[in-house]
Amino acid sequence: MILNYFTIGMRNLLKRKGYTALNILGLAIGIACCLLIFQYVSYERSYDTFQAKSPQIVxxxxxxxxxxxxxxxxxxxxxxxxxxxxxxxxxxxxxxxxxxxxxxxxxxxxxxxxxxxxxxxxxxxxxxxxxxxxxxxxxxxxxxxxxxxxxxxxxxxxxxxxxxxxxxxxxxxxxxxxxxxxxxxxxxxxxxxxxxxxxxxxxxxxxxxxxxxxxxxxxxxxxxxxxxxxxxxxxxxxxxxxxxxxxxxSGFTDKYINKTDYRKANNIKDRLYTIPFRDIHLLSNYNQEAEVNGSGSAVNFMFLIGFIILAIAWINYINLSTARSVERAKEVGVRKVLGAAKSTLIRLFMFENMLVNFMAIVIAAIAVVTLTPWFNSLMGRESAPDFSMSAKYWLIFSGMFLAGTLLSGLYPAFILSGYQPVAVLKGAFKNTSGGLLLRKSLIVVQFSISVILIAGTIIVYQQVSFMRSQKLGVDINQTLVLNGVQSISDSLYLNSLQPFKADLLKNKGIKSMTVSTSVMGKEIYWTNSYQSLDHKELGSGTLYRLGVDYDFLSQFKIKLLSGRDFSKDFPTDKKAAIINENAMVQLGFKNPDDAIGRKISNGDTMTVIGVIQSFHHLGLQKPIDPQLITLRLDARQAYSIKLQTADLTNTIASVKTTWDKYFPNDPFNYFFLDDQFNTQYKSDQQFGKVFTLFASLAILIACFGLLGLSAYNILQRTKEVGIRKVLGASTKSVVYILSKDFMTLVVISFVISAPISWLVMHNWLQGFAYRINISLWVFAAADIISVAIALCTISFQAIKAALTNPVRSLRSE
Structure with missing residues (x-):
């Protein structure tokens, strides 16, 4: 019996090789995408699960x-x-x-x-x-x-x-x-x-x-x-x-922390919150994280896309299977007349469905094994070249695959096995309105998803481009940063630093050099609470401190809005401060000029000598902090060297020689500041690439289904096309008639998907302190692209049918 089912199934699949190929290829791509996504999700959600006591740790x-x-x-x-x-x-x-x-x-x-x-x-x-x-x-x-x-x-x-x-x-x-x-x-x-x-x-x-x-x-x-x-x-x-x-x-913080006179006077309150150990990687994105964590929303989004892609592939299968119902109707009629029971036919069609899914999963498995090293590299996991996924996700995938295989096969099987042989063999059979409505609904679902994915891809690209192209308010280009000296005591440090700087500046490839306690792209951990002595009613607020030498502002082209830079001509600058606009507002000053000469204190009183334009010390995912810049000639955390563009290799080699001369016990480690700064956008760029990749594949799978349906629809209307051409219809009008039903469905899908895609992407953008506004043209562009894709998919078959000699389609009449 199994051998008989296999023989009949293979015969039917080979009879329509094009449809079979579309079905298998669509399912294979869907399964492969789902497995790759599940592997990524499985890894991201596996963080901190290896510790035996992790469920008890917060x-x-x-x-x-x-x-x-x-x-x-x-x-x-x-x-x-x-x-x-x-x-x-x-x-x-x-x-x-x-x-x-x-x-x-x-x-x-x-x-x-x-x-x-x-x-x-x-x-x-x-x-x-x-x-x-x-x-x-x-x-x-x-x-x-x-x-x-x-x-x-x-x-x-x-x-x-x-x-x-x-x-x-x-x-x-x-x-x-x-x-x-x-x-x-x-x-x-x-x-x-x-x-x-x-x-x-x-x-x-x-x-x-x-x-x-x-x-x-x-x-x-x-x-x-x-x-x-x-x-x-x-x-x-x-x-x-x-x-x-x-x-x-809450009671603990009130007892030990909030009771101090300082906090009461400044109306400052601390609160402690717990986060489960296993949630830190995906759900914690606060100041001073140990490492750059992942994004729980991005992982959940990708997990959803895995389901969607596989669902689209099975929608294609159902559509193509039910669309061929007219062709299979006579086969069903003959089998029933010869005594085949409905249950036998259901088993036959289900076996055929299993054959298609089996071939698809074999192809998908080969593709996944082949593509895993490339995909892991794309995701920044070069250390994991082999495919691996936890048992939980294997179970989820297996359940999805079995359920999808069963459901995608049962509907066509029951439809086909339910045909009445008398109606079929008399030639009175035609597709039911219910079947047509289902197929149209599924096409609308597919292309609604496609429009959402296209719009999402555009918005992700816009946001990442916006962050990378936005002016930072500081010039970080052509800047080589050396990691600071650790081996020299404080008392001897300046005696080595100044000659080191003087020697470096003799090099024609070096424009300038400055030292600081931090550089752009690295989080500032040095914070103090300051208040304005002229606005004590506002209390103290946290300022993020940056210690610099005399050349920092000029080298990085940071704009002074009022006042002056640190200068060797003013010995009192050791007690001077430069603040940014955000700090100016927090301290209660009305404008930059109002702040100049004012005193601020955290117990140690300083005079404000300058106000600078706020610049992005970190990426645009985070807001600009209120910043306090002080003179720190003995800063040693970072040495920033502005380079000429020519002959960088020899210039860096010369810098190393000078470094080894003055700091022989410290390793020579460096990075380019713009490259380091842009690593903050790495995860967003990766998400954009992966989102675009799988969005494109989801659209491709939808196109497979549309191609098969349009081709079969045109095949069913071959004689209609012939009659229209004999009666004088132009090629253009025939193409229009054959395409309009499908294009109408694509337009309906846009109406449904536009508000959904706006809501989804609006929520995603809330994770960025600086973000784009979603423009209406994005949805118009998504619709135009989806219409263009659908039209290209359909038009080839439609034009081919319209150009066919009507004699060939009508000679059997």
């Missing part, structure tokens, strides 16, 4: 408001919070704190040195809470006591050539003193699907010891409630409701 977010207005939201919080929570709340099982610790490490015996940026001071509890897999060393003692460090397997091999390094030492060169760290453990390279990149951890006791050595007598690293640079993770006891725990944090 990270704290700190929000600060002033006079009821939200000022900022930070992924970091105060170091005193963790110990106090564990002490006061029995539902807190443990906590761990992390704070950035960038180090210049060296193994002098092997003459190896690197600047390391992906590590943290960490509580000993971090090892178990974050599931750091130690290959050597004990979790109980690896981070116990000062000057202890644990390193990843890769990092151990980088410095020692082996991972058998327990008890060995690394030298950390610092601005105050050099430190020797003993390696207390080596851990397995931390998985990439984590919101943290962990190359090393330094014991928290080291931070305590360093602060004490600098004069701290209050144990700030354990007690402070005003230093918000610490990631605080809370391990809740099993059975604890995270939402109920969060509700208690």
């Amino acid at each position: 990270r704290l977010r700190l929000d600060q408001s002033k006079q009821g207005k939200l000022m900022w939201q930070s992924a970091t919080s105060y170091p005193g919070i963790g110990p106090a929570l564990k002490r006061d709340y029995p539902e807190v099982e443990n906590y761990c704190r992390l704070i950035d610790d960038e180090l210049l490490l060296s193994n002098d015996a092997k003459h190896i040195k690197f600047s390391e940026t992906k590590g943290y001071y960490a509580d000993p509890s971090a090892i178990n809470m974050l599931d750091v897999q130690l290959l050597s060393g004990s979790a109980a003692s690896a981070l116990k006591g000062p000057n202890k460090i644990i390193v990843s397997q890769s990092m151990a091999k980088k410095y020692f050539g082996t991972d058998d390094v327990l008890g060995k030492t690394l030298l950390a060169r610092g601005t105050r003193a050099n430190e020797t760290f003993q390696i207390g453990g080596v851990f397995k390279d931390y998985p990439s699907n984590s919101h943290l990149i962990l190359d090393y951890m330094v014991s928290y006791a080291t931070l305590v010891s360093e602060l004490a050595g600098g004069g701290d007598k209050t144990d700030l690293a354990n007690t402070a409630f005003n230093w918000y640079d610490f990631y605080t993770y809370i391990l809740l006891k099993p059975g604890t409701d995270a939402q109920q725990f969060q509700a208690k944090l």
Whole structure:
């Protein structure tokens, strides 16, 4: 029986090779796209699921408001919070704190040195809470006591050539003193699907010891409630409701933080919120995130597109199968006359449907395996060349595929098996109005989706282009940035910096150089609360501080709206400040001229000497912060060098030679500022590329269906076309008659899809601080494109039918 079904099914599929090819190809593309998208979604949603205790862990977010207005939201919080929570709340099982610790490490015996940026001071509890897999060393003692460090397997091999390094030492060169760290453990390279990149951890006791050595007598690293640079993770006891725990944090902040006279006087309130550990990557996008996180809305959108593409492919199959019902009707009539039962016919047609889907999934599997390395590279996952997907998404896909195969086969099977043999064999049979209505409805659905995808593609492209082309208010082109010096003490630093700068400026390829505590494209962590002494009623507000030398404003062509730049002619500039427009407004000044000469204070009084035009320090996804610029001649975090365009290779080589002369213990690391700044748009650009790719494929699949339907429709009307031509109809009028029904459906799809696409893309744009306005022409363009695509798809068959000699179509009459 199975062999008989197979033979009949293959015979029917080969009878109409064109329709079969369209069906199989459309389904194969749909399945392949769905699998690739599901792989991407599976990976993005797998972040931080490998930690055994991750369901019990939350990270704290700190929000600060002033006079009821939200000022900022930070992924970091105060170091005193963790110990106090564990002490006061029995539902807190443990906590761990992390704070950035960038180090210049060296193994002098092997003459190896690197600047390391992906590590943290960490509580000993971090090892178990974050599931750091130690290959050597004990979790109980690896981070116990000062000057202890644990390193990843890769990092151990980088410095020692082996991972058998327990008890060995690394030298950390610092601005105050050099430190020797003993390696207390080596851990397995931390998985990439984590919101943290962990190359090393330094014991928290080291931070305590360093602060004490600098004069701290209050144990700030354990007690402070005003230093918000610490990631605080809370391990809740099993059975604890995270939402109920969060509700208690309001009382906690009032008890420990908001009660201070300063906060009361300035009407400043802090609030703590929890975010589940596994949600951080996709749902947390606040100040001071450890890494650039993903976008939950983009992932959900792509997940939906995966369903849509597969649905479009099955819609095509249903349309083409039911459209051929007239051709299959006589076959059904004959089979029924010969005694075939309806159930037998249903099984036959379902088997044929399974054949088509089986061929499609085989082709799709080959395509997915072939395209996965390219697709992962497109998504920025070059380290994952092979296709992989979690069991959950395999289950979802399998359920979708089986349900889709069943449903897409059942409807045509019941339609075909239900024909009455007497009507069919008498020639009185024709397509039912219900079947026509279904096919028309499905075409409208397909092209409504197509219009939404086309409009979405245009808007995504516009937004990304807008962000990249928008004037930043600062000139970052042709700027080489050197990572700062770490090996020289503060007392000797200026003695090396000034000769270094003088030597660099002798190079004809270098226009200028400036030093600063941060550069554009990197988040500013240095913040202080300032108030205007002339507007004390406004209280204090957070300003983002940037320390610079005398050449910063001029080199980056930052526009002064009023006042002056820092100058060597004014020794008092050490107590001077330059503010941007946003800070001017926050401090209560009416205009730039009004701010000049005014005093601002955070306990340390400064005089405003200039107001600059606000510029974008970060990408246009984020608002411009109120900024305070102060003179900091000993800034060492970044050296920005403005280059001539000619002979960059030799100029950079010359810079390295000069660097090695003055800073031989520091590695020479550099980047181009415009390239670094544009990396902020990388995820949005990737989303735009992927969205465009799958939108195009969804439209292509819809076109397959439209092509098959139009070709079959024209085949059914061959004699009608012949009669019209004999009666004098022109080719143009025949093409119009054959196309108008389909074009009407495409126009209806536009009316339905335009408001939907506007709503979807409007919500997407809300994630950007600076965004485009959606123009009506976008939807008009989407409609024109969809009409053009449909017309091109249909017209080939229509023109071919219109040009056919009517004698050929009528000779059988």
